[in-house]
Amino acid sequence: MTDLNNVPHIRVTPPGPESIRWHGRAEKHMKGYSSQVGLFPVVFEKGEGNVIIDVDGNTYIDFSSGIYCNSTGHCHPKVVEKIKEYAGKLLNCHDFTTPIKTMFLEKMASFLPGNLSGIQLYCGGSEAVEAALRTVRTVKGGKYEMFSFWGDWHGKTGASMSLSSLGGTVFGPRSAGCHLAPVPDCYRCPFKLSYPGCELTCADVLEGMIDNEGTGAQAAFIMEPVQGYSGAVVYRDEIFTRISEICSARDMLLVVDEVLTGMGRTGKMFCVEHYDLEPDVIVFGKGTAGGFPLSGIAVKEEYSQSLEKMSASTTYGGNPLACAAAYATLEVFEEENLLENVNRVGAYIMERLVKMKETHRIIGDVRGKGLLLAIDLVKDKNTREPFKEAGRMVYKKAFSKGVAWIPAENVLRLAPPLIMTEKLAEKALEIIDESIWEAEKHFSC
Numbered sequence: 001m002t003d004l005n006n007v008p009h010i011r012v013t014p015p016g017p018e019s020i021r022w023h024g025r026a027e028k029h030m031k032g033y034s035s036q037v038g039l040f041p042v043v044f045e046k047g048e049g050n051v052i053i054d055v056d057g058n059t060y061i062d063f064s065s066g067i068y069c070n071s072t073g074h075c076h077p078k079v080v081e082k083i084k085e086y087a088g089k090l091l092n093c094h095d096f097t098t099p100i101k102t103m104f105l106e107k108m109a110s111f112l113p114g115n116l117s118g119i120q121l122y123c124g125g126s127e128a129v130e131a132a133l134r135t136v137r138t139v140k141g142g143k144y145e146m147f148s149f150w151g152d153w154h155g156k157t158g159a160s161m162s163l164s165s166l167g168g169t170v171f172g173p174r175s176a177g178c179h180l181a182p183v184p185d186c187y188r189c190p191f192k193l194s195y196p197g198c199e200l201t202c203a204d205v206l207e208g209m210i211d212n213e214g215t216g217a218q219a220a221f222i223m224e225p226v227q228g229y230s231g232a233v234v235y236r237d238e239i240f241t242r243i244s245e246i247c248s249a250r251d252m253l254l255v256v257d258e259v260l261t262g263m264g265r266t267g268k269m270f271c272v273e274h275y276d277l278e279p280d281v282i283v284f285g286k287g288t289a290g291g292f293p294l295s296g297i298a299v300k301e302e303y304s305q306s307l308e309k310m311s312a313s314t315t316y317g318g319n320p321l322a323c324a325a326a327y328a329t330l331e332v333f334e335e336e337n338l339l340e341n342v343n344r345v346g347a348y349i350m351e352r353l354v355k356m357k358e359t360h361r362i363i364g365d366v367r368g369k370g371l372l373l374a375i376d377l378v379k380d381k382n383t384r385e386p387f388k389e390a391g392r393m394v395y396k397k398a399f400s401k402g403v404a405w406i407p408a409e410n411v412l413r414l415a416p417p418l419i420m421t422e423k424l425a426e427k428a429l430e431i432i433d434e435s436i437w438e439a440e441k442h443f444s445c
């Protein structure tokens, strides 16, 4: 067991010799690593709670949770125990019912907000988003036009990708009927307006787009309640009310993609619970099974019957091991009061980030909800021009001092496991603070 007083501990400058050796071997075969790995190709071997350990024996404070997945920390003993128990029983039996699937479904249903009830289970987020979009088509019979926001991320499969920001990729064109509207991001308002003087122009434009780009087949609006991939972009509360009104006035469904924001990440079990928002379909994934692949959708009671027309059969969806991991994860949520921890530690980190913003010339914005947080680096606090070079440098510097986190050019993303402690968070923040000072010195800011 790692001594937490001695974390982080960098024995050898990472990526160390063992990381270089393993990554070199893997890289001969594995192509297309993310920028997270590309910028810092360290090789991990073990994880314990809030700590992740590389093959050179360096220990890091985990500020990434895989990629927003390890909600209960690495290898939570209760989750591991449940997986072990079920690994010796049954690994796959298609979509037949199993006792553990039933137990998980019942527990999951008790956590669902509003009157969401019908559930289908899958493995990855994109797959579940596709199921949500199939649900829309099934309910709306023939209508297929969908809308989302610039900067949204819903996945890498056909329709999910067509409703995501594809900046810099070469996959166009989008599928027919998929449209993206300007995002209600007040920090970088697409209309260069300020709140409240803007009178929510973004909502008016969304409405106009739906009416003008739609051809009478408008079926749904899909959104992330807080944009994760784009860097914890939090919207004004009124936006949610307007979106609900826009959808209901047009008889469109509202799909809320909580793959990243769901399962406690923002301080409520589902992020929609912070707002005046009743989704028709919700999508979950990432943290649901503590790091094990399990995703799914839940639909409003009135649409449950529509799911009967849409087979839930997939090769791995809802397999016994994933359900065991997810069941144990939900038990940990209840037994360890994780939501309370997310709110307390999240507030602590945010308070510290706000102070850092006051002292650093290159921090333009700090934002987020619960333990979904981000630091936005800028060349100039007035123009808010993204400082991408600094973002990459700070990411690498802090990582090399023992903070495993998530880069996104100028935006640095902080996503600790939901069991993060103030003490470890403080150590990570000191490292981040120091790394930003070093970058400022380097760029003579």
Ligand SMILES: Cc1ncc(COP(=O)(O)O)c(C=O)c1O
Residues within 6 Å of the ligand: 123, 124, 125, 126, 127, 129, 153, 154, 155, 156, 224, 228, 229, 257, 258, 259, 260, 261, 285, 286
């Ligand atoms: C909001 C959201 N939806 C969907 C996805 C796609 O999930 P997956 O990568 O598991 O397919 C992601 C992944 O980052 C996401 O953040």
